[in-house]
Amino acid sequence: MAGSNADVGEVGLLLENGCRITHGNAANVKKPFPDMMPGLTMHELSPSNNKAFQGPLGFIEFTTDIRLPRHIHMDASKSKLVDERILVLNGVGLVELAGEVFAVAPGSLVDAVGGVPHTWTACPSGVRLPDGTVSAGTFTMVYEYQLPTFFFPTASTEVASEVSRYRPFEGDLDDIRFPVLSAQQVVNTASVVIGRQKGQLQMA
Incomplete structure (x- = not known):
């Protein structure tokens, strides 16, 4: 089912908050050498090449015990908000975007x-996605930042449209970590983007 608060972008599903999730046939899928290598398929997940990324590139292996505190990213001088892109390489991740x-x-x-x-x-074990994938409680992400950046924790789920709108968090970071969710709670509360559609989750 299509999300009522989201529009389809050039690739993927563009959310109302400006973030984008690109999956499967919603990517720019190309076969550059169809005669020579018919099995070679390119899945371009980024909507364009008009934004240079000059920040760190790395990966994190997640389990359900690794629950990041809610945060945004800014440059070291706190003068610019910093974009991030995250590729879920394997497994099923859980992300909270503006709540x-x-x-x-x-x-x-x-x-x-x-x-x-x-x-x-990581998505707890036992959640089935519409494409048949079943979560196993782990996933690997590859991340890349637009600029060198740090984690700036926040309790707010409101989008900070400019640096001055960021509200620093000064309490116990454990209070703003991704909450512990059971597989059933994920099925009841989360969505999934498959292609260009928001879909429902099921128990495996």
Whole structure:
């Protein structure tokens, strides 16, 4: 089912908060050498090449015990909000974007707009996605930042449209970590983007 608060972008599903989730046939799928290598398929997950990324590139292996505190990203001088893109390489991730929770299928790219509060953990075992993928309680993400950045924790789920709208968090970071969710709670509360549609989750 299509999300009522989201529009389809050039690739993937563009959310109302400006973030984008790209999965499967919603990517720019190309076969550059159809005669020579018919099995070679390119899945371009990024909507364009008009934004240079000059920040760190790395990966994190998540379990359900690794629950990041909600945060945004800014540059070191706190003068610019910093975008991030995250590729779920394998397994099923859970991301909260401005208060909305998504299960993220393997091979999906999440473009997180600077100023959108977000947090990640692994989807607990036993959640079935519409494409048949079943979560196992772990996933690997590859992340890349637009610029060198730090984590700026926040309790707010409101989008900070500019640096001055960021409200620093000064309490116990455990209070703003991704909450511990059972598989059934994920099915009841989260969405998933498959292709260009928001879909429902099921218990395996």
